[in-house]
Amino acid sequence: MTVTGPQGFRAAGVAAGIKAGALDLALVVNDGPLDVAAGVFTRNVIKAAPVLWSQEVLKQQRLKAVVLNSGGANAATGPLGFQDTHATAEKVAEVLEAGAIEVAVCSTGLIGERLPMDAVLSGVDIAAKALEASEAASLNAATAVMTTDSKPKQAFKAHRDGWSVGGFAKGAGMLAPNLATMLSVLTTDAVVTKDALDSALRAATKVTFDRLDVDGGTSTNDTVLVLASGASGVEPSDADLVAMLTEVSHDLVMQLRADSEGATKEVDLTVKGARSEADAVAVGRTVAEDNLVKTALFGSDPNWGRIAMALGRAQAHIAPETLSIAINGATLFANGTTAQDRSEADLTGRHIDIVIDLGVGEHEATIFTTDLSHGYVEENSAYSS
Amino acid sequence: MTVTGPQGFRAAGVAAGIKAGALDLALVVNDGPLDVAAGVFTRNVIKAAPVLWSQEVLKQQRLKAVVLNSGGANAATGPLGFQDTHATAEKVAEVLEAGAIEVAVCSTGLIGERLPMDAVLSGVDIAAKALEASEAASLNAATAVMTTDSKPKQAFKAHRDGWSVGGFAKGAGMLAPNLATMLSVLTTDAVVTKDALDSALRAATKVTFDRLDVDGGTSTNDTVLVLASGASGVEPSDADLVAMLTEVSHDLVMQLRADSEGATKEVDLTVKGARSEADAVAVGRTVAEDNLVKTALFGSDPNWGRIAMALGRAQAHIAPETLSIAINGATLFANGTTAQDRSEADLTGRHIDIVIDLGVGEHEATIFTTDLSHGYVEENSAYSS
Numbered sequence: 001m002t003v004t005g006p007q008g009f010r011a012a013g014v015a016a017g018i019k020a021g022a023l024d025l026a027l028v029v030n031d032g033p034l035d036v037a038a039g040v041f042t043r044n045v046i047k048a049a050p051v052l053w054s055q056e057v058l059k060q061q062r063l064k065a066v067v068l069n070s071g072g073a074n075a076a077t078g079p080l081g082f083q084d085t086h087a088t089a090e091k092v093a094e095v096l097e098a099g100a101i102e103v104a105v106c107s108t109g110l111i112g113e114r115l116p117m118d119a120v121l122s123g124v125d126i127a128a129k130a131l132e133a134s135e136a137a138s139l140n141a142a143t144a145v146m147t148t149d150s151k152p153k154q155a156f157k158a159h160r161d162g163w164s165v166g167g168f169a170k171g172a173g174m175l176a177p178n179l180a181t182m183l184s185v186l187t188t189d190a191v192v193t194k195d196a197l198d199s200a201l202r203a204a205t206k207v208t209f210d211r212l213d214v215d216g217g218t219s220t221n222d223t224v225l226v227l228a229s230g231a232s233g234v235e236p237s238d239a240d241l242v243a244m245l246t247e248v249s250h251d252l253v254m255q256l257r258a259d260s261e262g263a264t265k266e267v268d269l270t271v272k273g274a275r276s277e278a279d280a281v282a283v284g285r286t287v288a289e290d291n292l293v294k295t296a297l298f299g300s301d302p303n304w305g306r307i308a309m310a311l312g313r314a315q316a317h318i319a320p321e322t323l324s325i326a327i328n329g330a331t332l333f334a335n336g337t338t339a340q341d342r343s344e345a346d347l348t349g350r351h352i353d354i355v356i357d358l359g360v361g362e363h364e365a366t367i368f369t370t371d372l373s374h375g376y377v378e379e380n381s382a383y384s385s
Numbered sequence: 386m387t388v389t390g391p392q393g394f395r396a397a398g399v400a401a402g403i404k405a406g407a408l409d410l411a412l413v414v415n416d417g418p419l420d421v422a423a424g425v426f427t428r429n430v431i432k433a434a435p436v437l438w439s440q441e442v443l444k445q446q447r448l449k450a451v452v453l454n455s456g457g458a459n460a461a462t463g464p465l466g467f468q469d470t471h472a473t474a475e476k477v478a479e480v481l482e483a484g485a486i487e488v489a490v491c492s493t494g495l496i497g498e499r500l501p502m503d504a505v506l507s508g509v510d511i512a513a514k515a516l517e518a519s520e521a522a523s524l525n526a527a528t529a530v531m532t533t534d535s536k537p538k539q540a541f542k543a544h545r546d547g548w549s550v551g552g553f554a555k556g557a558g559m560l561a562p563n564l565a566t567m568l569s570v571l572t573t574d575a576v577v578t579k580d581a582l583d584s585a586l587r588a589a590t591k592v593t594f595d596r597l598d599v600d601g602g603t604s605t606n607d608t609v610l611v612l613a614s615g616a617s618g619v620e621p622s623d624a625d626l627v628a629m630l631t632e633v634s635h636d637l638v639m640q641l642r643a644d645s646e647g648a649t650k651e652v653d654l655t656v657k658g659a660r661s662e663a664d665a666v667a668v669g670r671t672v673a674e675d676n677l678v679k680t681a682l683f684g685s686d687p688n689w690g691r692i693a694m695a696l697g698r699a700q701a702h703i704a705p706e707t708l709s710i711a712i713n714g715a716t717l718f719a720n721g722t723t724a725q726d727r728s729e730a731d732l733t734g735r736h737i738d739i740v741i742d743l744g745v746g747e748h749e750a751t752i753f754t755t756d757l758s759h760g761y762v763e764e765n766s767a768y769s770s
Contacts, residue, residue: 046697046705076693076705078722111690112723218698291676291757292765299766305496308461312431313603320431320461337463338497372676374762380677381684 002154003028003141004133005166006189008229012130013140016123018071018116019109023144025123026068028185029096029131034230037063038198039104040205042222048075049085050105051221057089057104061194063227064102066185067092067127068145069120070170072109075220084115091121095128106183106223108147108170142168145183148379150259155251157244163190163232165244169252171260182209184224184252186245189232196238201226204245208253211281212368213288214260224249257368262375265297266351272364273357279316283356284367286314294372297352302345304332311356322359328352335359387539388413388526389518390551391574393614397515398525401508403456403501404494408529410508411453413570414481414516419615422448423583424489425590427607433460434470435490436606442474442489446579448612449487451570452477452512453530454505455555457494460605469500476506480513491568491608493532493555527553530568533764535644540636542629548575548617550629554637556645567594569609569637571630574617581623586611589630593638596666597753598673599645609634642753647760650682651736657749658742664701668741669752671699679757682737687730689717696741707744713737720744 004011008031016025030037039058041051057063067088074081089103096103107115130137142152149170156166171182192200205224226245236244257266269288274280287293290310296303304325311318321336330344389396393416401410415422424443426436442448452473459466474488481488492500515522527537534555541551556567577585590609611630621629642651654673659665672678675695681688689710696703706721715729 044694044697045703046693046708073690076690076718076721076723080722111694112718112727218694220694220697289674291761295762295765298762301766305458305461308431309429309496309603309605312429312605318430323431333461333497336461337465338461342497372762373766374759376676377680377683377757377759377762380680381686 002138002156002166003168003185003187004138005156006164006187006229008032008189008231009187010131010133011137011141012127012132013144014123014126014130016126017119018069018123023140024069024071025120025127026141026144027065027092027127027131028141029065030063030227030229032229034191034228035062035064035102036192036194036197036228037061037225038201039223039225040201042219044218044220046076046220048073048107048221049077049081050074050107051223052082053085053089054104054106054223057101060101061198062102063104064098065092065096066104066106066225067124068106068183069115070108070145070147072107072113072115073111073221074107074115075111077112077114081114084117087117088120088124091124095124104225108145108183108221111220145170148261153252153255155248157248159236159240159244161234161236163188163234163236165248167248167252169256171256182219182222182256186226186248188226189229190241191230191233191235192228192241196241197226197228200238200241200245203242204249208246208249211366212253212257213285214257214370253368257370260370261379262373263370264373265371267297267354267369267371268366269354269369270364270366271356271358273359273361274363275317275361277363277365280363280365282316283311283314283358284365287311287356288367288369291372297347298371298373300347302327302332302342302347304342307354307356308333317360318358319360324357324359326355387523387541387551388553388570388572389523390541391549391572391614393417393574393616394572395516395518396522396526397512397517398527398529399508399511399515401511402504403454408525409454409456410505410512411526411529412450412477412512412516413526414450415448415612415614417614419576419613420447420449420487421577421579421582421613422446422610423586424608424610425586427604429603429605431461431605433458433492433606434462434466435459435492436608437467438470438474439489439491439608442486445486446583447487448489449483450477450481451489451491451610452509453491453568455493455530455532457492457498457500458496458606459492459500460496462497462499466499469502472502473505473509476509480509489610493530493568493606496605530555533646538637538640540633542633544621544625544629546619546621548573548619548621550633552633552637554641556641567604567607567641571611571633573611573613574615575613575626576615576618576620577613577626581626582611582613585623585626585630588627589634593631593634596751597638597642598670599642599755638753642755645755646764647758648755649758650756652682652739652754652756653751654739654754655749655751656741656743658744658746659748660702660746662748662750665748665750667701668696668699668743669750672696672741673752673754676757682732682756683758685732687712687717687727687732689727692739692741693718702745703743704745709742709744711740
């Protein structure tokens, strides 16, 4: 059990006929007693209709349900696309005897195509009948949101005080730099206030979903929602809530990275010694998005020169003479000049640790990224997404 | 004749032994009567030793000669690398009976390795003896600076008033966003002042070299130099000087793009209707550097949805409802919603025109880019550069 692991939630994932012969519509329902919710959304200026809708809905910080579909992003579809999202929320509200304003909508798939609304609306009926708190229902929901994902991504963590956090996520490309391309629904049975949940979600996503950067693409549809039922009766401290949401989010992010399009390397890119955390993030993202760095990693080549080149164009305070770069524990470049020979860094494994020490401050951040492989090019030149 | 096309210049390209069995050291000499020069350099914070040296030299805006080598970038090599550059300039000054401060140095190749200085210094002797104003010497110089380039890039343009501009360039990857990874030496026999030449070079590179963006990489070594001999005796207007430098630079940039690593598509990405030219450039670069856009182009897929996604994260004023996107003449997205079917855009040819109309102003800019292919990944995962 994951999204239905916390008490007070039911889920379903069904084949609505949006995609041929696959699960494509998911529903997550909060049965309370609380209906507190929070959300974070893509910072892309071009926002999909479901994002525009769900942002409005979340202003109340109350959610009864979330409906999600794969098979179409409903992005760049204009006013008619927004009407489709609204109609979907109305339909869910009708079957759950709730208000549309209590229903968030998430979509993923090809940009620029209208959704087949007959399939979506009849799918909501089917999903409502399939709602369960079971492990199978959770898995179906996590599966129904997949696009190029090769497997569903679920996570769950129980706190010793008797409450828990669960959730699922999808996303395999267009992953960065603020939220992956990515839909995720988190649930908790903790007793929380709106403000505490909102703050905790922002704190958790800032160091997890926001730090996953596979290809620099920021989707039109990125959404992370968290729903709190309060069904455990336990009110955790703010610190515990942040820690639990962060842990479950990190778990999902590691699964997203491992399954991202064409990835053959999973890379933790830590920037330390920065003047500010923002500087550390800026440097990490610039390096993580550099195709010459990414192709070198694909070739298992400890080419720190490309890392130095890439970070030199980041918008951050950098002094060449204090810069050091270590790859998998071997310091290849120290204080502005070569150190150990590059052959000291063994990159043959799947996991790679890069540590960039700017040497100008005390702040740090870690970006989670991958290499750039033939598989990425193959998948993205053949698949219209 | 190209770099020696204008009167008053000699060039040489020789095999100094920096790379095994290939031309690897070039020399361009200005025989005057003028020795006016201007230069633009990489904006990367991590600057190679030859860039640091040549920036100092160019402060006087006088140049007697430029020495260039492939086979090593002399970047991230610390104080010893700077000494190597200085020694190279001193050697050229000695053989030409000039001052080291009149000699610019350019290097290209692997970052983080010292140059074999015995080969470099003896190569200068060989090159000095080979100096000629011939077409063969120009070609040898253009060839000696090649790294992953498959062919030398030269350009020449004569003005009807009796003066001319010539030059060569190298660069095949790490091309962007301010100057390609790229060395270029331009020459002219026009009679010009320091200020006029400097202004004209900046105006020309702004719309040519600065708008080539193949992979977002900004090299540690990017340099464009222009040397004026005044040997034609003709003093052109400022406008003519800008136009001629721009034309020759554009010619070289088109050759750089055509030969860039793995490119199967040459893409002109025009952003119009922008609030400012800076906005147009920002949007163009963001789209040009997006791997999902680039892989779609490789797949000949008119996937305007990825273009809309990519531009939505640019730092520019964008309004979704006024946005339009046309590919090869077919408007696929107009004023915030779908227009013609994507099948109307035929992308099977090598040249692709993308026009993004932001619809919020009167400014425009064109970025010159390519697709992202298997060839790019192959070349850059196998080649340590």
